[in-house]
Amino acid sequence: MSKLIPSMNVLIVEDEVKISELIRIFLQTQFKFNSIITAESAATAIQKCQNQEFDLIIIDHIMPGRLGLEFIEKTKNSPKFLNTKYVLISGYLEQTDVLKAINLGVKNIVVKPFTRQQIVEQVQSAISD
Amino acid sequence: MSNFETFDHIFDATIGLDLKGNIVYFNNQALIFFKLSLRQFKQRNRLNELFTAKEIDLNQWISESLLTFSLKVSEETHIRFLHDETECTVILKLIPIETEHGNRYALIFQDKTLEHTLHTKYKEQVDLLKDTHQQIINADKLSTLGQLTASISHEINNPLTIACGHSELLNDFINSPDPMEHLDLLKSTAKNISESLERMNKIVINMKSFLNDQEEAKTYCNTQTIIENASRWVKAQYPSSEIEVKINSHPNHLILANPLKAEQAILNLVKNACEALMDSQTASPRIVIQTTIKQNHVIVSVADNGPGISEQLRSELFKPFSTNKRAGKGTGLGLSICSKIMNSHKGSIKLLDSQKGAHFILAFPTTEHYSLLQSGTDNQAKKVLIIDNDAEILNHFDQILKDTQVNIIGSGDISLATKALNQMNIDLVLLNPHFSSDSLEAIKASKAPLIFLTSEELKSQIPFEGELLLKPYSAKDVNNIIAKVL
Numbered sequence: 001m002s003k004l005i006p007s008m009n010v011l012i013v014e015d016e017v018k019i020s021e022l023i024r025i026f027l028q029t030q031f032k033f034n035s036i037i038t039a040e041s042a043a044t045a046i047q048k049c050q051n052q053e054f055d056l057i058i059i060d061h062i063m064p065g066r067l068g069l070e071f072i073e074k075t076k077n078s079p080k081f082l083n084t085k086y087v088l089i090s091g092y093l094e095q096t097d098v099l100k101a102i103n104l105g106v107k108n109i110v111v112k113p114f115t116r117q118q119i120v121e122q123v124q125s126a127i128s129d
Numbered sequence: 130m131s132n133f134e135t136f137d138h139i140f141d142a143t144i145g146l147d148l149k150g151n152i153v154y155f156n157n158q159a160l161i162f163f164k165l166s167l168r169q170f171k172q173r174n175r176l177n178e179l180f181t182a183k184e185i186d187l188n189q190w191i192s193e194s195l196l197t198f199s200l201k202v203s204e205e206t207h208i209r210f211l212h213d214e215t216e217c218t219v220i221l222k223l224i225p226i227e228t229e230h231g232n233r234y235a236l237i238f239q240d241k242t243l244e245h246t247l248h249t250k251y252k253e254q255v256d257l258l259k260d261t262h263q264q265i266i267n268a269d270k271l272s273t274l275g276q277l278t279a280s281i282s283h284e285i286n287n288p289l290t291i292a293c294g295h296s297e298l299l300n301d302f303i304n305s306p307d308p309m310e311h312l313d314l315l316k317s318t319a320k321n322i323s324e325s326l327e328r329m330n331k332i333v334i335n336m337k338s339f340l341n342d343q344e345e346a347k348t349y350c351n352t353q354t355i356i357e358n359a360s361r362w363v364k365a366q367y368p369s370s371e372i373e374v375k376i377n378s379h380p381n382h383l384i385l386a387n388p389l390k391a392e393q394a395i396l397n398l399v400k401n402a403c404e405a406l407m408d409s410q411t412a413s414p415r416i417v418i419q420t421t422i423k424q425n426h427v428i429v430s431v432a433d434n435g436p437g438i439s440e441q442l443r444s445e446l447f448k449p450f451s452t453n454k455r456a457g458k459g460t461g462l463g464l465s466i467c468s469k470i471m472n473s474h475k476g477s478i479k480l481l482d483s484q485k486g487a488h489f490i491l492a493f494p495t496t497e498h499y500s501l502l503q504s505g506t507d508n509q510a511k512k513v514l515i516i517d518n519d520a521e522i523l524n525h526f527d528q529i530l531k532d533t534q535v536n537i538i539g540s541g542d543i544s545l546a547t548k549a550l551n552q553m554n555i556d557l558v559l560l561n562p563h564f565s566s567d568s569l570e571a572i573k574a575s576k577a578p579l580i581f582l583t584s585e586e587l588k589s590q591i592p593f594e595g596e597l598l599l600k601p602y603s604a605k606d607v608n609n610i611i612a613k614v615l
Contacts, residue, residue, distance in 0.1 A: 016287045018321060022294040029301075064368055091286025112286035113293045 008127065009052060010036045013045040013059040013071065014089070019112075023058060026116045027123065042066035049075065054084055056127055058119075061090035061097065069097060072104050085126040089114070132228045133235065142238040148195060150175055150188075153233065162238055163210060176236070182221075183207040191223060191234070198225045198232060205241055218245040266466070285332050288325035295321045347474070349496060349523040349539050350388045352420050352427055353378040358392055359399045360418065370414070372406055374399075377419035381518045382427045383541035384493040385500075386474050391493070394470040394478070395429060397463040398489050402433035405487065409436045422545065425498035426476070432488040438480065446480055467491070475502055496523075497549035500538040504553070510536040511615055512553060516546045516572070517561040517582060522602070526559070529604045535611065543568040550575045557614055559598065562591055569593075578614045 010033050014020040020038040027036060037052070039045040043065055045057075057075075061068035068088055075081045088101055091112035101109060107129070108122040133154040136143040142162035145154025152174055160170055163179060173179050176187060184206040194201040203221040210216075222237040295318045302311045302318065353376075360374040384391065399416060406414035417432045438446065447468040464478070471478045474493055481488040494502060504512075513535050515526050523539035530537050538553070540546035549555070550572065558572060561582045573579065573593060581591050584600040591597065598610050 016291070018291045018325075019287060019294075022291065022298075025298065026294070064365065091290070092282035113289040115293065116297050 008033045008055040010056045010058065011045060011048060011054040012036065012038045013040075013042060013057065013063070013068065014038070015040050015060065015063040019060075023119060026119055029116070030120045031123070042068070042071040045071060046075075049080065053080055056085050056087070056123065058087045058089060058123070061088055061093065069100055069104065069106075072101075072106060076104060085129060087119075087122050087126050133226075133233070136235055136237075139237075141240070144176070144179075144236045144238075146176070146191070146234040146236060147230075148232060148234075150191065152176070154235075159238075162240065164213065164215075169212075178211065180208045180210050183209065183216075185221075190221075191236075194223045194225070194234070200224055205245070208238075217242040285329055288328040288332075292322045292325040292329075295319075295325075347385045347387055349383050349520040349527070349541075350386050350391060351380065351518075351520045351541070352382045352384055352391075352429055352493075353380050354520075355388065355392045355395055356418050356420070356429070359396045362396060363399060363403055363416070367403060367407070370403075370407065372403060372414045372416060375415065375417045377417070379420055381542040382420045382422065383496050383518065383520055383523070383539065384427050384474075385496050385539070386493060390470045391474070394467045394491055395431065397467050398431040398491070401463060402431060402435065402487065405435035406433055411435050422495065422542070423492075425495055426492040427495055429491040429493070430481075430488065431491075432483065432486060434486040437483065437485065438487050443480065447478065475499060495545055496539045496541065497545050497552075500536070501549070501553060504536065510534050511556040512536050512538060513557045513559060513611065514538045514540060514546060514549060514553075514555045514577070515559040515582075516540045516543060517559075518542065519561075522561070522582070525602060526607065529602075529607050530611075533608070535615075543572070547571045547575070550577065557611065563587075580610055580614060 008031075010027065012020045012023050014023070017038075017040065020040075024036050024038065027033065033056075037048055037054075039048050041063055042059075045059070057072075059068040059071055066074075068090070072086050072088070075084070076086075085108075086104075086106045087108040087110060088106050089110045089112060090097070093101075093109070093111070098109070108126040110119050110122050133143075133145045133156075136145070136154070136156050139156065140158060142159040143154075143156045144152055144159055147153050155170055160167060163170065165173075176191075181187070182190075185203055190201070190203065201223040205218055205220055207216055207218055218241040220239040220241055222239065224235045224237065226233050226235055299315065299318045299322070302308055302315050305311065308315065356376055356378050360376055363372060363374050395418075399418070402416045405411075406416070411434060413434075415434050417430075419430050421428045421430070447464050468478050471491060471493075476491065476493045479490050479492070481490060511534065513530070515523055515537055517523060517539075518541040520541070523537075523541070527537055527539065538549060538555070540549060546558075547568065550558070555575070555577045557580065558575070558577045559580045559582055560569075560572060562569060569592060579593070579595040581588075581595050581597050582600075582602065583591060583597055588597055588599065596610055596614060598606060
């Protein structure tokens with residue numbers, strides 16, 4: 001059953017459009033968010049964040065240009081992102097990346113390839129934190 | 130007239146023999162060589178009481194010399210001492226001498242044991258070095274593979290995610306009350322799955338050929354495509370850098386190569402250039418890659434405006450482990466691998482003298498020249514020259530005709546093809562006629578039977594008389610028309 005979470009705005013940052021679409025569909029079947037916006041790179045994501053505040057950012061780690069963790073590091077402490085939750089997605093994480101994620105306070109990590117259940121669980125855990 | 134005393138002071142063990150084979154003399158070195166005391170030596174009257182020879186029949190060997198009273202030198206042979214069973218390697222020399230007691234022989238033992246042992250040891254060491262070198266090259270491959278793991282995981286996990294996710298969606302649609310309501314979605318979901326699987330398949334095929342040691346079959350490749358791939362790599366690897374990659378290549382410059390290996394060779398040069406430019410923080414960094422045809426070769430030139438290569442390194446450049454890079458930055462194998470790849474393509478790699486930066490050239494034989502180098506092994510086979518600048522088309526024909534009695538010579542460039550026509554006895558020409566009409570005249574002038582490669586839509590534009598082979602050039606059509614003309 002869809003859970004109604006009307007106040008939440010979600011940003012999905014993923015360079016592979018088909019994957020961000022998939023995440024959007026998965027989320028839409030389980031949650032009713034206010035909006036789900038997608039961005040294809042960290043740079044585009046930063047632009048989108050200038051116009052809007054997001055409650056949840058689901059971000060891929062390895063992307064051309066800036067990495068997902070770098071984006072989190074850069075945004076996390078600015079006042080606009082004080083209440084933002086992050087879910088990190090990656091197909092490949094070095095041990096140091098995992099430690100960095102933990103240090104940045106990112107508790108929810110989804111490893112590719114993921115199932116609907118995995119992404120839904122991590123999103124659920126992030127937003128109810 | 131001489132006697133055995135001459136041999137007293139020489140450094141080789143010497144034994145004097147009379148014509149019946151009795152020992153009549155031995156020098157001091159003989160005592161040392163045979164490890165016998167004077168008394169022990171004196172007790173031995175004949176050679177077969179001292180030693181046996183392994184590779185030669187000693188009695189026969191000596192008696193051959195007795196007949197002609199001539200000097201005789203043996204091959205390297207092993208002898209075994211009878212009293213202590215030890216072995217050594219010697220060259221035997223039998224010298225006839227006239228003494229006051231009549232004709233005698235001096236048998237000289239040139240001890241080669243030390244040299245022999247050293248040579249065996251040396252050979253072992255060289256083999257060991259060769260093995261180690263190969264192991265290091267493999268290790269470098271593995272370490273490159275390690276670096277690639279991250280990108281491969283990323284590469285493969287993305288399509289895997291798409292395929293897995295969409296199969297979940299597919300399941301949803303199928304289990305919904307009216308699946309046909311979502312027909313378009315079903316179709317696009319299925320398409321996403323199959324495209325992702327195809328993408329993964331390509332990655333795996335690429336990986337396999339990277340790891341495969343055996344020399345893979347060579348196919349027709351367009352140098353332009355390979356160079357564009359290499360330049361894409363620069364953009365992906367150094368997205369924020371200002372390195373400008375200038376490409377000046379020609380779509381007709383085809384080579385017969387293993388595309389991955391050829392790309393690796395070009396990429397290694399481009400990588401080195403990038404690293405040199407980044408390390409030296411060269412202002413307005415630039416890499417120029419261009420192709421030209423020179424003396425039957427497609428020359429791929431890679432030049433940068435970085436700091437260049439030191440005089441000291443130049444001479445060692447293509448040997449393994451020579452590197453300009455800081456410790457830990459490179460293995461120094463890149464260029465030695467390039468050199469190995471070029472050898473396996475009957476080509477070469479060279480560093481040119483340049484005022485500024487490094488300028489390398491890779492010379493691949495043109496497809497026509499490669500065929501000429503290859504020919505001679507099978508003179509019976511009919512030679513078919515196929516002229517089309519689409520490498521895929523040439524590979525298509527190669528695939529169809531590979532098990533037949535026909536040798537194909539692919540050509541992407543009409544002037545090179547004309548040259549090949551004059552150099553080789555071509556039995557048939559298959560020609561894509563969409564080149565300029567001047568150059569077509571030259572092909573026509575060669576008098577070799579001609580088949581035009583064309584399509585239903587374009588066949589009316591064929592400038593001369595000739596057989597037509599229409600797209601999609603099915604195996605059946607190709608074999609039929611070639612059999613008909615030949």
